[in-house]
């Protein structure tokens with residue numbers, strides 16, 4: 001039988017609550033298969049920082065690297081907590097993992113499941129995937145400030161886009177599009193204003209398109225893309241975009257498809273050199289943490305992405321089918337985090 005070594009990082013706020021349910025479902029989905037999931041828990045995040053002063057040590061990173069995959073809840077302390085000033089858990093933990101483990105593909109599918117209410121009156125058949133760049137753009141931390149705190153302060157935050165980084169991501173997005181029925185790829189950028197990075201992204205898409213003659217290509221500026229997310233989201237199939245645009249678009253995608261509590265993601269290292277990491281798109285939600293109010297579905301769907309990534313497609317299908325049935329049966333009555341996890345696990 002196959003053993004999968006899974007690093008689990010529950011994190012902060014609602015992270016541990018949704019991960020408890022995700023692990024319940026993972027257990028149920030693998031109970032009768034010949035796969036054994038061997039989990040190691042890593043206590044990382046704001047709480048770990050408050051206890052030890054560490055965010056992510058080299059030893060933590062080495063230990064995580066020795067796993068086949070990572071499941072993460074959410075990280076981030078309570079905004080305004082004076083003890084966390086300067087800690088920057090998001091950059092020091094989450095982004096450090098994505099960058100160190102070369103998670104250049106940030107895969108964020110959006111499906112409006114049958115029975116799920118969208119805030120849009122006529123959403124249509126929403127089924128698209130955002131292929132967000134994960135290791136470059138404005139996230140690289142190539143910034144600085146001078147004369148800080150004075151009226152003459154200058155703060156720079158540089159967006160880094162490399163030919164290597166853009167091309168590998170774009171090629172991956174074309175492959176994703178080519179494997180889907182509609183075979184359509186939309187580049188989203190801001191080429192009218194961000195002329196240097198925009199030219200690199202546009203030129204790369206045009207060049208790689210020649211390798212995928214079956215894929216239809218179009219382009220939208222980021223601002224216009226947000227219009228169509230609300231007026232006609234069914235037009236999208238695969239969207240390829242940079243790290244920051246992809247971050248913003250995928251919270252909007254979650255909102256139109258039933259809410260942030262349903263939105264899953266994978267941070268993928270396609271070469272397999274490092275473990276890929278699966279996590280709900282949402283954060284630690286300090287406003288509802290500790291109250292069993294969080295929807296664990298996003299974390300559970302992230303488990304399905306994880307199983308599929310590991311080649312365990314039967315187990316992934318089991319999870320997706322159970323979630324789909326749970327969604328279709330929702331009555332609008334409020335359920336606790338654990339009640340939703342139990343219901344989905346019971347369907348498996």
Ligand code: NAD
Nearest residue numbers: 074075076077090260261281282283284285287288294295
């Ligand atoms: P958030 O996603 O935590 O919360 C935004 C809103 O969505 C809140 O009203 C919250 O209650 C709600 N929400 C989130 N998840 C939900 C769920 N599963 N079920 C029901 N409602 C849910 O975003 P934020 O408030 O901007 O950020 C809070 C903290 O989380 C910050 O420290 C931020 O940096 C961090 N963050 C971490 C991640 C991550 O770990 N991947 C992602 C986003 C934000």
Ligand code: IPM
Nearest residue numbers: 090091094095247281282283
């Ligand atoms: C996300 C989050 C992160 C991001 C933050 C917390 C660093 O918002 O996963 O979408 O911007 O990528």
Ligand code: MN
Nearest residue numbers: 247248251281
């Ligand atoms: Mn985000």
